[in-house]
Amino acid sequence: MAEIFYVHLEFRTKNTEWSINLPFLCTKCGVCCTLDDFLMGGEIKVLPEERPDIHKKLKVLYDTLAELIEKGVDIYDKYTTSTPCPFLNNKLCSIYPIRPEGCRQFPNTAFGMQSRDCEALDRFKKQCIALKRGRNTTITFHFTDPKFDSSTASKTVKPAVYTDKQYQICIVKLHNAGITADELVLFNSLNGKS
Numbered sequence: 001m002a003e004i005f006y007v008h009l010e011f012r013t014k015n016t017e018w019s020i021n022l023p024f025l026c027t028k029c030g031v032c033c034t035l036d037d038f039l040m041g042g043e044i045k046v047l048p049e050e051r052p053d054i055h056k057k058l059k060v061l062y063d064t065l066a067e068l069i070e071k072g073v074d075i076y077d078k079y080t081t082s083t084p085c086p087f088l089n090n091k092l093c094s095i096y097p098i099r100p101e102g103c104r105q106f107p108n109t110a111f112g113m114q115s116r117d118c119e120a121l122d123r124f125k126k127q128c129i130a131l132k133r134g135r136n137t138t139i140t141f142h143f144t145d146p147k148f149d150s151s152t153a154s155k156t157v158k159p160a161v162y163t164d165k166q167y168q169i170c171i172v173k174l175h176n177a178g179i180t181a182d183e184l185v186l187f188n189s190l191n192g193k194s
């Protein structure tokens, strides 16, 4: 599995402090991998002699874009917002280990959290709001280890501290916010419940 983006929520009341981890589970739908997003993603840090195939694709892309911008901004915009990233292959990133930093960080970017195209992100934001509602909350943003493994997750993520009752309240809130079965498995694993 790849690294997982998650938020660590710390709750404070008059008498208690407790915390929980809420992960974002990408469903690999490929929607965010349009050319438009890729162009905002940043550099691919690999030399032409190391990966000539990548640099060949990039040259074709940038030549095409240069032609399109000559034809007009509207034509250019229509192309970049409707064309998949050239490195998207069967809904998977073919350059995943060396993808641009913006792709790597999504949705933890300035524009990532504003995205309205990612259904998984919509659910994640609803879950986050549900957990925070009515509570004095501090949120911090994290990624798991790149070689994330659900069996050891609780030892490698920021520790969550809660009682059984607090955990069960979170589960009810997450169900009401539409958490999926896969997301629940990951939630349990990041909170030491797997």
Ligand code: SF4
Pocket (backbone or CB within 6 Å): 025, 026, 027, 028, 029, 030, 031, 032, 033, 106, 117, 118, 119, 120, 121
């Ligand atoms: S749109 Fe969301 S769920 Fe789909 S690939 Fe992108 S991050 Fe993953």
Ligand code: SF4
Pocket (backbone or CB within 6 Å): 032, 033, 034, 037, 038, 041, 085, 086, 087, 088, 089, 092, 093, 094, 095, 096, 099, 100, 103
């Ligand atoms: S480089 Fe990979 S992650 Fe980034 S937009 Fe292209 S296919 Fe998606």
